[in-house]
Amino acid sequence: MxxxxxxxxxxxxxxxxxxxxxxxxxxxxxxxxxxxxxxxxxxxxxxxxxxxxxxxxxxxxxxxxxxxxxxxxxxxxxxxxxxxxxxxxxxxxxxxxxxxxxxxxxxxxxxxxxxxxxxxxxxxxxxxxxxxxxxxxxxxxxxxxxxxxxxxxxxxxxxxxxxxxxxxxxxxxxxxxxxxxxxxxxxxxxxxxxxxxxxxxxxxxxxxxxxxxxxxxxxxxxxxxxxxxxxxxxxxxxxxxxxxxxxxxxxxxxxxxxxxxxxxxxxxxxxxxxxxxxxxxxxxxxxxxxxxxxxxxxxxxxxAPPWPARPTPQPPARDDFDAVGLHPRWVSVRSRPAESWSTTERPGWLTLRARGASMDERDVTFLGRRQQHPSCRVRTLVDPAGGRGGLVVRLDERHHHGVEVGDGEARVLVRIGSVLATVATRAVPAGPVRLRVDVLAPAPGDWHPGKEPDVLRFGVESADGTFDVLAELDGRYLSTEVAGGFTGRVIGMYAATGSVHFDWFDYQPEDGDGDPTPRDGGAI
Known part of the structure; x- marks a missing residue:
């Protein structure tokens, strides 16, 4: 199927x-x-x-x-x-x-x-x-x-x-x-x-x-x-x-x-x-x-159950933030004060206003959705507007990986327990930048005892869809078996400083559970 x-x-x-x-x-x-x-x-x-x-x-x-x-x-x-x-x-x-x-x-x-x-x-x-x-x-x-x-x-x-x-x-x-x-x-x-x-x-x-x-x-x-x-x-x-x-x-x-x-x-x-x-x-x-x-x-x-299927509408994969409110699938960490977000400050854009200084903070301004597919592609167009923020895959404050922009630079940040590291950087224009995360589950039969459950690629995408991968990361560090707890991955947008604007957010499941693209090296 x-x-x-x-x-x-x-x-x-x-x-x-x-x-x-x-x-x-x-x-x-x-x-x-x-x-x-x-x-x-x-x-x-x-x-x-x-x-x-x-x-x-x-x-x-x-x-x-x-x-x-x-x-x-x-x-x-x-x-x-x-x-x-x-x-x-x-x-x-x-x-x-x-x-x-x-x-x-x-x-x-x-x-x-x-x-x-x-x-x-x-x-x-x-x-x-x-x-x-x-x-x-x-x-x-x-x-x-x-x-x-x-x-x-x-x-x-x-x-x-x-x-x-x-x-x-x-x-x-x-x-x-x-x-x-x-x-x-x-x-x-x-x-x-x-x-x-x-x-x-x-x-x-x-x-x-x-x-x-x-x-x-x-x-x-x-x-x-x-x-x-x-x-x-x-x-x-x-x-x-x-x-x-x-x-x-x-x-x-x-x-x-x-x-x-x-x-x-x-x-x-x-x-x-x-x-x-x-x-x-x-x-x-x-x-x-x-x-x-x-x-x-x-x-x-x-x-299937023995009665006719009555499928319900599927949630859109893309949100252009044209409505005043938010779809119920969007969640924030602990609270969502009215002053921390807006879809009217810049019409057609989501504006996030920073509270906590990073995804390590318990009161960070974050808006995300659950990762629901073993392989998926997530993209957004972000204008840091003098602030700093980006796209993140979150399990908790001590286990998250993200790519953010600010001060003319894109950087990939990795938090694993007590370790926080910037693992890659790249100069980017001062204006809107496309950020992208690909989550890639292993191909069927690709197994060995230490095999990661998936890999996560973080980087910048050009207007023609070319993906400049800045870092490829081992997915096990964003798993319950490593982090503990009762939740799962949530992927979304955040603001670390200032007001950060997002024109759209696109979540696309890949067709099937395998790796949709060839690997080009091991995960960090």
């Missing part, structure tokens, strides 16, 4: 299959709900603002981002002290009594769980109701037959709440801790299916030992009986191309079939393997056998 087919067609399922992940790039901890024939899905966003991206689909495969749940400072505060991979963890999205309900943990701003509601999932969402009596992370919501609302959270514990006030009712109770000795029982979701309440959890940690297990009871408070086939999903100890499978949510389709959305990663390179895009959202079929869910395989190419 080609990349074009993977992005969907308008006349049905290509070859009766779909491609995993269904939501590629840094989209972890998915939670899904169905309302009629429509599906809605949310993901964790960590230190990025706005928080909790929300997507719509008609077929569980093609997803369109329709907004961000926490899209204003009154809902989400992520101060500069917020650590990378801190912030917003593991939302749960549900539809009940004619409203959408979302509960989530903000590990910054003093910590705590909060709940917001909306009539329209595209927003606006309400100001948050705080839940001081609900500790921990990964909160879930469900309502029983009497209308009581139960919140279950990592541990695995549960407490009854008043969702409109945030007040807890009664004392928390321990429900189940998963497999004996398994670490990190978390990500609980509770469902009523037939005569049972099913408790789905993740365990084993979100790395290679990740797994999904399930238990059931006749009442939401238990006692819970574990599934004899637990874990019902794990890829630990295998050589499958998708790893770290876990943190799942169940949904029943309109035709009565069942599906599981879950996170996973696609490691690349040699040993031990490095995943660079982050934890992504995958889809798997579910059947019920003897009263227990049985999860089908999670593979790169899978048989």
């Amino acid at each position: 080609t990349m074009a087919q993977a992005r969907g067609t308008t006349d049905g399922w290509p070859d009766g299959t779909f491609r995993n992940p269904v939501l590629p790039g840094f989209h972890p901890d998915p939670s899904v709900c169905r309302v009629g024939d429509d599906y809605y899905l949310v993901c964790s966003s960590f230190e990025y603002f706005p928080g909790v991206p929300i997507f719509h689909s008609r077929d569980l495969v093609h997803w369109e981002q329709i907004g961000n749940v926490l899209d204003r400072p009154g809902q989400l505060t992520l101060p500069p002290s917020t650590a990378s991979s801190g912030g917003v963890y593991a939302p749960t999205l549900r539809h009940h009594d004619g409203r959408f309900w979302l509960i989530v943990t903000n590990c910054a701003d003093g910590g705590g769980n909060l709940l917001v509601t909306a009539e329209d999932p595209a927003g606006p969402w309400s100001d948050p109701v705080r839940l001081p009596g609900v500790p921990g992370i990964d909160p879930d919501l469900t309502w029983d037959d009497e209308g009581d609302c139960w919140c279950t959270y990592a541990g695995i514990e549960q407490v009854r709440i008043d969702p409109r006030t945030g007040r807890t009712i009664g004392e928390p109770r321990r429900l189940w801790s998963g497999a004996p000795g398994a670490q990190a029982p978390e990500a609980p979701h509770l469902y009523r299916v037939g005569g049972y309440w099913y408790l789905l959890i993740a365990e084993g940690g979100t790395e290679r030992g990740h797994a999904v297990s399930v238990a059931r009871a006749t009442a939401p408070g238990g006692p819970y009986e574990p599934c004899p086939a637990n874990p019902v999903l794990t890829h630990r100890g295998t050589n499958r191309p998708i790893q770290n499978t876990g943190h799942a949510d169940l949904v029943e389709a309109a035709d009565g079939s069942w599906w599981l959305v879950l996170l996973g990663v696609r490691p690349g390179g040699g040993t031990p393997g490095w995943h660079v895009l982050g934890r992504e959202t995958f889809l798997a079929p579910v059947t019920w056998v003897d009263g227990w869910p049985v999860v089908g395989g999670v593979e790169p190419v899978m048989a």
Whole structure:
């Protein structure tokens, strides 16, 4: 299947299959709900603002981002002290009594769980109701037959709440801790299916030992009986191309079939393997056998669901910044003060006004989008206008590579942990300059134990498309296995000094996952 087919067609399922992940790039901890024939899905966003991206689909495969749940400072505060991979963890999205309900943990701003509601999932969402009596992370919501609302959270514990006030009712109770000795029982979701309440959890940690297990009871408070086939999903100890499978949510389709959305990663390179895009959202079929869910395989190419495809519009690869506002895919680090950006100061251009002096700073002025393809090409036309800024691939403050312009010079900057280096420079005109980054995944079969997961080429592009590569860098240093944390690569624009103007930003996935151009030397 080609990349074009993977992005969907308008006349049905290509070859009766779909491609995993269904939501590629840094989209972890998915939670899904169905309302009629429509599906809605949310993901964790960590230190990025706005928080909790929300997507719509008609077929569980093609997803369109329709907004961000926490899209204003009154809902989400992520101060500069917020650590990378801190912030917003593991939302749960549900539809009940004619409203959408979302509960989530903000590990910054003093910590705590909060709940917001909306009539329209595209927003606006309400100001948050705080839940001081609900500790921990990964909160879930469900309502029983009497209308009581139960919140279950990592541990695995549960407490009854008043969702409109945030007040807890009664004392928390321990429900189940998963497999004996398994670490990190978390990500609980509770469902009523037939005569049972099913408790789905993740365990084993979100790395290679990740797994999904399930238990059931006749009442939401238990006692819970574990599934004899637990874990019902794990890829630990295998050589499958998708790893770290876990943190799942169940949904029943309109035709009565069942599906599981879950996170996973696609490691690349040699040993031990490095995943660079982050934890992504995958889809798997579910059947019920003897009263227990049985999860089908999670593979790169899978048989399509048994209903016609209804593809959603694909996001544009290019943004010319002609609108007053910004598409919801754009994210900033921790905050986006109104005075730090504009699309009207120079009409048709994005203006970024510097705060922090570099991408090392927690309050840097940055606007980026998730890297969603193993191979892609990113370009922008930047006018430093006496300032300094450019194009950067970011994992966190201590792991980022970029090419910037200022003072008549283009330079490639590399940050790897405690090391910051300028690895290449070139004189450039004082006016607008085209900057470019190519991310190149290895060709199939190009493997050895120390093989990098990809390489990143940084440089300057001429008007005719000629690419002057200033540096080629090993991609493993912008991976979770090196940097740690829970996020993935975000590629975008930043201002380090002054006001920097960007005429357009172009993100193009390459056709297929291999290297689209010949190599001309090793990576730095």
